[in-house]
Amino acid sequence: MSDMTYTRLGNSGLVVSRLALGTMTFTHGSDWIPGVAKVGLNDAQRMVDTALDGGINFFDAADGYSSGEAEDILGKALKGKRNDAVICTKLGFRQSDRITDAGLSRGHILSSVDGCLKRLDSDWIDLLVLHKTDFTTPMEETLSTLQTVIDAGKVRHIGVSNWPAWKVAQAVQFQRDNSMSQFVAGQYLYNAVGRDIEMDILRMGAELGIGLMAWSPLAGGLLTGKYDLNKLEDSDGRLAEGDFLQVSREQAQAAITALTEAAEAHNATPAQIAQAWILNKCRDHTVIIGASKLNQLETGIAAANIVLSNEEMAALDAAAAPDRRYPEWFDDMMKDELFAKVLA
Numbered sequence: 246m247s248d249m250t251y252t253r254l255g256n257s258g259l260v261v262s263r264l265a266l267g268t269m270t271f272t273h274g275s276d277w278i279p280g281v282a283k284v285g286l287n288d289a290q291r292m293v294d295t296a297l298d299g300g301i302n303f304f305d306a307a308d309g310y311s312s313g314e315a316e317d318i319l320g321k322a323l324k325g326k327r328n329d330a331v332i333c334t335k336l337g338f339r340q341s342d343r344i345t346d347a348g349l350s351r352g353h354i355l356s357s358v359d360g361c362l363k364r365l366d367s368d369w370i371d372l373l374v375l376h377k378t379d380f381t382t383p384m385e386e387t388l389s390t391l392q393t394v395i396d397a398g399k400v401r402h403i404g405v406s407n408w409p410a411w412k413v414a415q416a417v418q419f420q421r422d423n424s425m426s427q428f429v430a431g432q433y434l435y436n437a438v439g440r441d442i443e444m445d446i447l448r449m450g451a452e453l454g455i456g457l458m459a460w461s462p463l464a465g466g467l468l469t470g471k472y473d474l475n476k477l478e479d480s481d482g483r484l485a486e487g488d489f490l491q492v493s494r495e496q497a498q499a500a501i502t503a504l505t506e507a508a509e510a511h512n513a514t515p516a517q518i519a520q521a522w523i524l525n526k527c528r529d530h531t532v533i534i535g536a537s538k539l540n541q542l543e544t545g546i547a548a549a550n551i552v553l554s555n556e557e558m559a560a561l562d563a564a565a566a567p568d569r570r571y572p573e574w575f576d577d578m579m580k581d582e583l584f585a586k587v588l589a
Contacts, residue, residue, distance in 0.1 A: 248550050249300025252529050255429035256454025259371065259402055261331050263524055264549050265303035265458065266296040266542070267535040268315040275311035282311045283537055286318050292542050293322035297329060299546040305432075305458070305533050307335035307376055308361055316364035327367055333458070334361050335376035335406060335432070349379035349387040358394050374404040374432055384416055392425045404430030404455070410445040417453050428455055432533070435459040437468060437519050438492050438500040438565045444573060447527075457530045459523050464492075468519040470501045496565040503564035507557050517548035522561050525553045 250263050271289045272282035284292070293304070304323070306316045316334060323330050336357040339347035347353065361370060373394070379387065394400045405413055405428055413428065420427045431450055433442045435457065442457075450457055463469055474494045504515040504522075511518065523532050536542040553561070 247298070247300030249546075250524075250549060251302075252456070252531065254372070254402070254531070255404075255450070255456035255529075256427070257402055257429040257456075259331065259429070261303040261531060262301045263531050264301050264520075264546065265305045265333070265531055265533045266292065266301055267460070267533040268304065268306045268319050269310050269535050270537050271306075271315040271318040272311040273314045273318065275314050277311045281535075281537075282315075286321060288539065289318045290322045291539055292536060293319070295539060295542055296546070297326065299543075300549075301546065302329060303331045303333070303531065305333045305335075306365070307338075308340065308357055308364075309335070309338040309376065312340070313360065313364050316361055320364055320366035324366065331371045332365060332367065333372035333374055333404075333430070334365065334370055335374040336361065337376035337379060348382055349375055349390075350382045351386050351390040351393075354387070354390045354394070358399055362399060369398060370400045372402045372404055372430055373400045374406050374430065375408070376406050378408050378412060384412075384419065388416060388419055388423075388425060395426050402426070402429050404428050404432065404458070406432035406458075406460075407434075410449045413455070414449060414453065417455075428453075430458055431455045432458040432460055434461050435523060436462050436464045437504060437522050437561055438464050438497050440565070440567045443567060444570060457527070458533055459530060460533045462520045462523055462532045462534065463516050464497075464519075467497055468501060468504060468515060470505055470515040474498060492565070500561075500565040503561050507553065507561060510557070511551055511553075513548070513551060514544060517544060517551060518553070518561075520545060520548040521551035521553055522558070524549065525551075525558055 251260050252263055253259065254261050270282055270284040272284065273286065275282060304319055306319050308316060336354065337349055345352060358373065391403050403426060413431065417427055431446065433446055435442055447457065466472065474497055501515060504518045507518045508515045520532055520534065523530055534542065534545040536545065
């Protein structure tokens with residue numbers, strides 16, 4: 246038995262490892278984001294086997310990763326081991342120039358699910374995540390179609406990714422009102438320097454039973470500390486593809502400094518501390534780790550057991566704290582001190 250820790254995913258009975266192996270790097274040779282997708286079948290097989298040996302049972306894919314090649318590779322790598330794995334895959338991004346081949350319409354969801362199942366060589370998807378919002382399709386159509394694929398036994402649980410909090414809350418209320426299966430997972434960008442979801446997404450998830458699957462825990466590699474912050478375009482990974490982080494260099498440097506200090510105390514790397522920070526924030530959080538080399542995966546697995554002290558967590562929290570926004574600061578300013586005292 247490995248030392249991996251596990252959790253129930255949101256308000257469900259689905260038990261998953263707190264680390265999920267992301268397959269965004271898997272490819273048969275597609276030119277989709279060359280700086281990211283560069284792991285072929287043989288190396289992917291070794292990664293999947295290493296993940297399973299390390300206690301990871303959770304695997305994350307998407308039909309948009311290298312035009313479905315990542316799903317195909319994951320399916321091949323898990324051949325004969327399907328029952329040992331919890332597979333999450335995602336849909337919603339455009340698949341071709343055909344007008345209707347994108348979004349969250351009934352037709353696109355139904356055809357996409359069948360495509361995912363074929364590439365994964367599986368009879369079911371453990372967790373189907375809506376990869377993006379679709380404001381052209383009525384929400385009711387999307388949710389009723391998800392229920393259709395659940396009732397058909399093709400999908401067992403559902404979640405969202407990159408949706409605003411108000412949209413998720415609206416959807417969950419509709420699901421509850423109509424006795425539908427509810428979203429149990431939310432995939433969101435979250436790391437020590439990208440913390441926008443602390444404002445409302447995390448609070449919403451705790452209230453509605455939606456577990457966090459944090460993507461880009463290393464901020465595209467930024468938090469490894471190995472890049473020159475003034476020359477990110479010269480890197481060999483995702484950061485070279487454009488600034489999707491939208492954070493200042495000052496914030497990034499502050500976070501890297503704090504991570505490096507904690508890493509020295511734990512004989513670890515800044516990358517391991519960045520992953521451990523998310524896992525230490527909440528016992529129910531899960532983290533999607535990607536790797537282009539086997540040793541990166543092995544290092545990531547080792548981070549699952551790093552326990553950070555309250556003082557270390559406070560220092561990391563303070564390093565790149567997001568600006569407080571209304572009504573968050575207003576709520577704190579207007580806190581009833583007597584209630585706080587008597588209920589403490």
